[in-house]
Amino acid sequence: MLETLEGLGQEAGEALRAIQDKSELGAWRSAYLGRRGKITDAVKAVGTLPPDERPAYGRRANELKRALEAAYEARAGELEKQSAVSARAADQVDVSLPGRPPRPGRLHPATRTLREIYRIFAEMGFQVYRSRDVETDDFNFTWLNMPPHHPARDMWDTFYTTQPGVILRTHTSPGQIHAMRQYHPEPIRVILPGMCYRYEQITARSEIMFNQVEGLAVGEEITMADLKGTLVDFARRMFGQGRQVRFRASHFPFTEPSAEVDMDCILCNGEGCRVCKYTGWLEILGCGMVHPVVLAYGGYDPAIYSGFAFGMGPERIAMLKHGIEDIRHFWGNDLRFLKQFG
Ligand code: PHE
Numbered sequence: 001m002l003e004t005l006e007g008l009g010q011e012a013g014e015a016l017r018a019i020q021d022k023s024e025l026g027a028w029r030s031a032y033l034g035r036r037g038k039i040t041d042a043v044k045a046v047g048t049l050p051p052d053e054r055p056a057y058g059r060r061a062n063e064l065k066r067a068l069e070a071a072y073e074a075r076a077g078e079l080e081k082q083s084a085v086s087a088r089a090a091d092q093v094d095v096s097l098p099g100r101p102p103r104p105g106r107l108h109p110a111t112r113t114l115r116e117i118y119r120i121f122a123e124m125g126f127q128v129y130r131s132r133d134v135e136t137d138d139f140n141f142t143w144l145n146m147p148p149h150h151p152a153r154d155m156w157d158t159f160y161t162t163q164p165g166v167i168l169r170t171h172t173s174p175g176q177i178h179a180m181r182q183y184h185p186e187p188i189r190v191i192l193p194g195m196c197y198r199y200e201q202i203t204a205r206s207e208i209m210f211n212q213v214e215g216l217a218v219g220e221e222i223t224m225a226d227l228k229g230t231l232v233d234f235a236r237r238m239f240g241q242g243r244q245v246r247f248r249a250s251h252f253p254f255t256e257p258s259a260e261v262d263m264d265c266i267l268c269n270g271e272g273c274r275v276c277k278y279t280g281w282l283e284i285l286g287c288g289m290v291h292p293v294v295l296a297y298g299g300y301d302p303a304i305y306s307g308f309a310f311g312m313g314p315e316r317i318a319m320l321k322h323g324i325e326d327i328r329h330f331w332g333n334d335l336r337f338l339k340q341f342g
Contacts, residue, residue, distance in 0.1 A: 255288020
């Protein structure tokens with residue numbers, strides 16, 4: 001019986017030394033020292049021996065068990081150290097490998113379009129004027145000639161805050177009032193870019209947030225001819241020198257007269273296609289001569305000063321320019337879309 005025990009001890013010791021990978025340790029442990037392990041069984045077997053053999057056998061069996069447990073801990077420690085060493089070796093930098101090129105980011109298509117618009121207007125002497133996204137009802141509506149309850153307010157679906165009278169701007173036009181109040185009675189030539197917000201159903205054509213670029217010129221003897229000249233020139237610089245531009249009478253409460261500007265469809269050259277809905281024309285912006293009431297709210301005497309204003313949507317313009325069919329791509333954060341620009 002003692003011999004079998006010694007043989008078993010040897011077998012276990014050899015099996016343990018043969019283990020090269022720490023993942024195999026668990027199996028060894030349960031095979032020998034586990035609840036049904038061979039050594040555990042051998043310790044229990046003491047009960048089957050004649051009483052005079054029990055003390056010697058029992059002592060040796062327990063000794064072996066403890067020795068194997070210690071050997072197990074030692075081997076586990078060794079293997080742990082080995083695997084740390086080899087992991088470090090595997091981690092070493094191979095300085096002869098070619099480097100991974102950094103992937104430069106790029107500008108968002110809306111930002112690119114905005115910058116193109118700034119560049120064109122800068123050449124015409126317009127400076128960028130930054131105005132806030134969070135506005136009061138007065139700036140967004142009342143001082144743009146839309147008193148409370150005026151039905152024209154229905155043109156803009158508004159986000160309200162819990163603070164009465166504080167809203168997210170529905171267009172960049174409130175910036176007109178800020179610029180006028182800052183500069184009056186000096187002449188003004190600015191563009192006002194930035195995010196606008198409307199409480200709308202999100203569809204392929206409309207988003208709840210989008211950029212606008214407002215333009216404002218105020219001074220003495222500014223006429224509709226200045227407005228037309230500026231915008232025709234803009235359309236041609238933005239979309240190509242041959243562009244046809246037309247002004248269509250329209251209505252905005254803060255301009256009088258008001259117009260919408262169309263240009264011949266850049267995709268079909270005015271022949272008629274799906275994008276221009278077979279009209280041959282694409283609407284690019286709204287504009288007009290600043291309403292006397294708005295000039296007065298801005299601090300200018302409408303008997304002396306006049307001005308023009310316009311507002312356009314850069315995402316819309318980018319859509320026309322690049323044939324983008326769905327405005328939701330702009331804020332969808334899909335790299336497959338964004339990577340196509342720049
Ligand atoms: N604010 C108008 C809109 O959002 C556009 C506009 C701006 C029209 C300036 C005329 C003058 O629809």
